[in-house]
Amino acid sequence: xxxxxxxxxxxxxxxxxxxxxxxxxxxxxxxxxxxxxxxxxxxxxxxxxxxxxxxxxxxxxxxxxxxxxxxxxxxxxxxxxxxxxxxxxxxxxxxxxxxxxxxxxxxxxxxxxxxxxxxxxxxxxxxxxxxxxxxxxxxxxxxxxxxxxxxxxxxxxxxxxxxxxxxxxxxxxxxxxxxxxxxxxxxxxxxxxxxxxxxxxxxxxxxxxxxxxxxxxxxxxxxxxxxxxxxxxxxxxxxxxxxxxxxxxxxxxxxxxxxx
Amino acid sequence: xxxxxxxxxxxxxxxxxxxxxxxxxxxxxxxxxxxxxxxxxxxxxxxxxxxxxxxxxxxxxxxxxxxxxxxxxxxxxxxxxxxxxxxxxxxxxxxxxxxxxxxxxxxxxxxxxxxxxxxxxxxxxxxxxxxxxxxxxxxxxxxxxxxxxxxxxxxxxxxxxxxxxxxxxxxxxxxxxxxxxxxxxxxxxxxxxxxxxxxxxxxxxxxxxxxxxxxxxxxxxxxxxxxxxxxxxxxxxxxxxxxxxxxxxxxxxxxxxxxxxxxxxxxxxxxxxxxxxxxxxxxxxxxxxxxxxxxxxxxxxxxxxxxx
Amino acid sequence: xxxxxxxxxxxxxxxxxxxxxxxxxxxxxxxxxxxxxxxxxxxxxxxxxxxxxxxxxxxxxxxxxxxxxxxxxxxxxxxxxxxxxxxxxxxxxxxxxxxxxxxxxxxxxxxxxxxxxxxxxxxxxxxxxxxxxxxxxxxxxxxxxxxxxxxxxxxxxxxxxxxxxxxxxxxxxxxxxxxxxxxxxxxxxxxxxxxxxxxxxxxxxxxxxxxxxxxxxxxxxxxxxxxxxxxxxxxxxxxxxxxxxxxxxxxxxxxxxxxxxxxx
Numbered sequence: 001x002x003x004x005x006x007x008x009x010x011x012x013x014x015x016x017x018x019x020x021x022x023x024x025x026x027x028x029x030x031x032x033x034x035x036x037x038x039x040x041x042x043x044x045x046x047x048x049x050x051x052x053x054x055x056x057x058x059x060x061x062x063x064x065x066x067x068x069x070x071x072x073x074x075x076x077x078x079x080x081x082x083x084x085x086x087x088x089x090x091x092x093x094x095x096x097x098x099x100x101x102x103x104x105x106x107x108x109x110x111x112x113x114x115x116x117x118x119x120x121x122x123x124x125x126x127x128x129x130x131x132x133x134x135x136x137x138x139x140x141x142x143x144x145x146x147x148x149x150x151x152x153x154x155x156x157x158x159x160x161x162x163x164x165x166x167x168x169x170x171x172x173x174x175x176x177x178x179x180x181x182x183x184x185x186x187x188x189x190x191x192x193x194x195x196x197x198x199x200x201x202x203x204x205x206x207x208x209x210x211x212x213x214x215x216x217x218x219x220x221x222x223x224x225x226x227x228x229x230x231x232x233x234x235x236x237x238x239x240x241x242x243x244x245x246x247x248x249x250x251x252x253x254x255x256x257x258x259x260x
Numbered sequence: 261x262x263x264x265x266x267x268x269x270x271x272x273x274x275x276x277x278x279x280x281x282x283x284x285x286x287x288x289x290x291x292x293x294x295x296x297x298x299x300x301x302x303x304x305x306x307x308x309x310x311x312x313x314x315x316x317x318x319x320x321x322x323x324x325x326x327x328x329x330x331x332x333x334x335x336x337x338x339x340x341x342x343x344x345x346x347x348x349x350x351x352x353x354x355x356x357x358x359x360x361x362x363x364x365x366x367x368x369x370x371x372x373x374x375x376x377x378x379x380x381x382x383x384x385x386x387x388x389x390x391x392x393x394x395x396x397x398x399x400x401x402x403x404x405x406x407x408x409x410x411x412x413x414x415x416x417x418x419x420x421x422x423x424x425x426x427x428x429x430x431x432x433x434x435x436x437x438x439x440x441x442x443x444x445x446x447x448x449x450x451x452x453x454x455x456x457x458x459x460x461x462x463x464x465x466x467x468x469x470x471x472x473x474x475x476x477x478x479x480x481x482x483x484x485x486x487x488x489x490x491x492x493x494x495x496x497x498x499x500x501x502x503x504x505x506x507x508x509x510x511x512x513x514x515x516x517x518x519x520x521x522x523x524x525x526x527x528x529x530x531x532x533x534x535x536x537x538x539x540x541x542x543x544x545x546x547x548x549x550x551x552x553x554x555x556x557x558x559x560x561x562x563x564x565x566x567x568x
Numbered sequence: 569x570x571x572x573x574x575x576x577x578x579x580x581x582x583x584x585x586x587x588x589x590x591x592x593x594x595x596x597x598x599x600x601x602x603x604x605x606x607x608x609x610x611x612x613x614x615x616x617x618x619x620x621x622x623x624x625x626x627x628x629x630x631x632x633x634x635x636x637x638x639x640x641x642x643x644x645x646x647x648x649x650x651x652x653x654x655x656x657x658x659x660x661x662x663x664x665x666x667x668x669x670x671x672x673x674x675x676x677x678x679x680x681x682x683x684x685x686x687x688x689x690x691x692x693x694x695x696x697x698x699x700x701x702x703x704x705x706x707x708x709x710x711x712x713x714x715x716x717x718x719x720x721x722x723x724x725x726x727x728x729x730x731x732x733x734x735x736x737x738x739x740x741x742x743x744x745x746x747x748x749x750x751x752x753x754x755x756x757x758x759x760x761x762x763x764x765x766x767x768x769x770x771x772x773x774x775x776x777x778x779x780x781x782x783x784x785x786x787x788x789x790x791x792x793x794x795x796x797x798x799x800x801x802x803x804x805x806x807x808x809x810x811x812x813x814x815x816x817x818x819x820x821x822x823x824x825x826x827x828x829x830x831x832x
Contacts, residue, residue: 019740030747033767034755038612041762045616172590176597183601189608196614271830318664320828334828341667353662357678362583369575370666370673 002097003105010109014117021117024069029122032065036130042194050193055132056220060191062126063216069114070147071154071211073182077162077175078103078155084166093252100241100248104155111151135219142226146215149233153210156240157182163247166254187213193223207236261422261454262292262315266324269310284310286478287324292456294421297448299469300458303566307478308458312426315456316346329422342371345415349427352411356400360391360410363399364417371418378417385413388443405436412443416453423447425457429464441467462562476566490561496528497535498554504547512541523549572668576676584680591682598685602639605757606631606689620761626789627759628697633713633781634756635690637720642753643683645675645725649749652735652742660827671729671820701789709788716784719805720756723780726812727752729820736823752777761794768795779808 014021039057043049052060068074080103083089092099126132135143161178165171183189185208192203192213203209210233217223224232269285285307292298302308313319315328317337326333329343347353354363368378386392389409394402402410408428415423428444429437445468447453459465465472465486472489474482482489501510502524509517510525514533519526527542529535535553542548584591609631613624622630651674654660663670703709731745752775760768760782772778772795786793787802 017740019738020743023740023742023744026744027747027751030751031754034751034763037763037767038758041620041758042612042616044620045618049615173593173597176594176601180597180601180604183604184607189604190611194611194615196611313661316665318661318828320825322829337664338667338669341665344665346662346665348658348662351658351662353659353665355677358580358583362579366576366579367666369572369579370668372572372667 003101006102006105007109007112010106011113014110014113018117021113025118025121028065028068028118029125032062032122032126033129035064036061036126039191050191051222052191052193052220055130056222057191058130059126059132059220060187060216062123062130062132063219064188064212065122065126066119067147067150067212067215068188069118070111071150071186072107072111072114072158073154073186073188073211074179075158077165077171077178078107078158080159080162081165081171084162085171089166090255093248093255100159100244103159104152104241107155107158108151111154115147135221139219139221143215143219146218146229146233149230149237150211150215152237153207153233153240156237156244157207159244160240160247163244163251166251182208182211185209186211187216191216205232207240210236261294261296261329262290262456263327264291264311264315264324265289265326267311267314267321267326268323269307269314269319270322283478285314285321285475288475288478288480289324290473290480290483292454294454295448295452296471297444297455297469298457299465299472300456300475301460301462301465301472301562302458302475306475308475309426311475312346312424312456312458316344316424317341342418343420343422345418345420345423347408347411347415347423347425347428349408349425349430352399352407353414354399354407354410357398359396359398360402361395363410364414367414367417373418381417381419382413385416388446389413389439403436405432405439408432408436408440412440416447420453422454422456425455427458427460429459429461437461437463444468474562474565481565489565490555491531496530499527499529499535499538499542500552500554501525501527501542501546501548502550504549507546510542510546512538569669569672573672573676576668576672577679580676580679581681584678584682591680595682595685598682599688602635602686603689605635605754606693609757620759621791622759622761625697625700625702626785626791627757628693629701629789630759630781630785631757632690632694632697633716633720633785634753636687636694636717637780638724638753638756639686639690640717640721641724641728642686644721645671645728646683646749647677647679648674648728648732649735649742649745650674650677651732652739655735655739655827664828670824674732703788703790712784712788716781716788716805719784719809720780722809723776723805723812724749724752726809726816727775729816730812733816733819733823736827748775752780756780756782765795772797776808776812779805 036058039061040054043052043054043057047054080089083092089099092102127134157178161174162171164174168174185192185203185206187203187209192200192209194200195203204213214223214229214233218226218229223229266287266289267285268283268287271282271284273280273282288307288311300308300311310319314321314326315333317333317340320334328340331340331343333340354360355366358366364382367373368375373381386395389412391406391409391413394406394410397406399407399410412428425444429440432440441464444455444457448455448468455468457464457468469486471485472482473480474489482492484492498518499515504523506523507525509520510527511517512527514530515538516528517525518528527538529538539551539553542551609627612619613627617624619627648671651660654663654674660670663673666673698713728749731741731748734741734745755763755771756777760771760778763771768778783793783802784805785791793801
């Protein structure tokens with residue numbers, strides 16, 4: 001099937017950057033350690049803040065670092081941006097293959113590689129260095145499902161941002177907004193459970209929460225119950241990918257009428 | 261202008277843990293005088309680029325001596341940079357995101373060219389190379405031909421007495437190629453700029469160069485002018501004979517009939533034989549409608565040289 | 569050298585200024601994303617009054633000094649970390665045939681006013697927090713502030729060059745080396761008492777990040793050294809910066825020599 005092939009190509013393309021991946025793993029791990037110490041200090045001052053224990057907070061840090069790759073938290077868009085800039089997207093839109101599905105398959109391949117080769121090491125390091133408790137196999141499965149949903153939400157967001165470039169002509173502004181939102185509201189900078197008052201409440205229902213905070217909570221067995229966690233991710237995945245479909249259709253129409 | 265003596269360049273290549281020593285340039289010597297236009301030929305991996313990199317100071321020679329414009333490129337790289345212009349055909353020395361004009365302004369500051377001199381020189385080059393219409397275009401949007409003209413301008417803004425070109429016509433369309441060649445010819449003839457050019461395109465050599473150097477397996481296989489090259493490799497001239505009617509292959513001593521197509525026949529004449537005598541012999545024995553003598557193609561010559 | 573740097577940076581700036589709207593939006597983006605670290609500290613102090621024995625004003629002082637030093641180094645020389653890409657794409661050769669030090673060419677590359685945005689959050693915080701520290705501002709303390717900012721910037725700049733030099737040997741090491749540069753930028757705003765003792769020892773003696781702001785800040789804030797090092801260490805930042813500079817220069821030169829003897 002074509003999409004499987006697209007995904008496997010994306011996976012192999014990533015494999016060409018093995019050295020860079022190894023290099024990234026080191027950095028992600030170091031950042032995990034730095035963040036972990038900061039949170040340990042915070043939890044020493046406020047034990048059981050946000051319903052987390054110190055060990056949860058430390059595990060959270062390494063989960064964050066492990067998820068950077070799969071949900072591509074630093075990237076504002078997809079590689080599709082380059083094709084939009086050069087105008088090649090016009091060709092893609094007239095192919096008999098669905099543009100969005102194509103790029104979703106591509107992103108899933110990329111995410112699978114990132115999860116395997118960039119995600120495991122920081123988490124493992126955290127577990128050993130800070131003697132963190134390891135959950136049972138069932139929790140791992142629940143966690144993996146949540147990561148898959150997180151990748152879908154992440155793709156939905158990045159696809160929208162990417163297609164907006166087609167309408168706004170300059171992608172740097174929208175990309176930097178997307179970057180800031182995804183860093184701050186995903187729980188990358190600090191766990192969302194630490195956010196005070198209304199900011200905490202709001203940030204936990206925004207789509208970015210589905211990227212890191214929710215999968216981390218599933219792993220830690222914290223937060224809302226499992227079904228609510230999945231529900232939040234599914235709702236956002238469907239909304240964003242659905243929005244992406246509408247925007248794709250509008251883009252194709254614009255292309256047909258105005259010639260791009 | 262350029263003086264190379266016994267230059268050697270070794271590399272150590274590590275692949276899957278095994279170190280192998282590769283000699284890219286294996287003791288070459290040559291000199292290039294001021295005002296010469298020299299073509300530097302060789303198959304891929306023969307050591308052309310390595311030589312260029314040693315001449316420009318990007319790479320240090322493993323042994324032997326290299327002097328360019330009176331300087332040691334390896335030790336006086338930045339001083340030398342002011343006296344030479346370098347163009348890499350396969351990649352640009354301009355900045356992708358900047359309009360060509362801004363790229364050239366950066367070059368001006370890098371080479372500390374005075375603003376007035378810069379403007380005069382830029383005007384001159386703009387006219388010669390027809391840059392006008394795309395001076396304001398970001399480099400990434402230029403066509404290959406436009407980009408090459410921009411790169412040539414960038415390399416010449418500081419009026420260097422020596423210009424080194426690595427594959428300047430690679431990938432260019434016919435018109436751009438002609439523009440670039442004409443320009444280089446004028447530059448050499450009118451301003452006396454010494455030019456060293458590597459190329460795969462033998463048309464460049466035939467059109468431009470007084471002198472050819474051929475490198476093969478890291479050694480200089482030939483250094484001299486084109487005509488001598490043709491005699492050196494003993495490439496045959498080809499006589500194309502159109503007979504009145506189709507006939508069996510023509511037989512003349514020392515001459516080989518290599519191809520017969522209806523009334524047309526191809527005969528190769530070795531260097532030692534007088535072509536006029538062969539033509540006369542053919543005309544005596546056959547009814548000839550037309551006859552043409554072709555000098556060996558430079559392409560054939562070079563291929564033969566590599567094969568030797 | 570300074571003149572060449574200035575001219576090149578200026579040319580890049582002018583090119584960027586041709587799109588003023590897009591540029592100001594990006595500058596705002598840079599300010600906000602640089603401010604994310606600050607937001608994290610603010611949220612932490614919304615939850616606690618003290619972090620590892622340091623008050624909010626003291627931590628803000630650490631943030632302001634480290635952030636300013638980091639931003640200055642990042643603005644002036646941060647782009648050298650792109651060296652590996654230039655090696656991979658072969659564009660380093662083009663850089664080497666120009667009559668200006670490759671280090672300057674790389675450092676000024678794509679210099680843009682948006683880079684200045686990185687200075688806004690830390691400098692603002694520093695200006696706000698200095699009068700609120702409730703310290704007896706002796707001459708020594710007053711002089712120490714600019715000295716630590718400068719030494720810190722030099723230390724970060726030297727680390728940038730040092731880690732970039734490694735890319736001459738290992739082209740793909742950029743991300744790993746970000747652990748040192750950006751990692752340092754993320755860590756120095758916090759009191760080092762936050763981190764494990766062995767970690768802090770490493771940061772003092774191996775990668776001398778403790779000298780960016782921590783040691784001088786202990787002097788200014790009048791805190792005892794948790795590692796119990798002699799008092800002189802608090803004044804060692806300029807010396808550490810100078811030594812690190814020498815090391816960076818040597819590493820860069822030998823990296824360049826290696827490249828020129830092997831090619832890419």
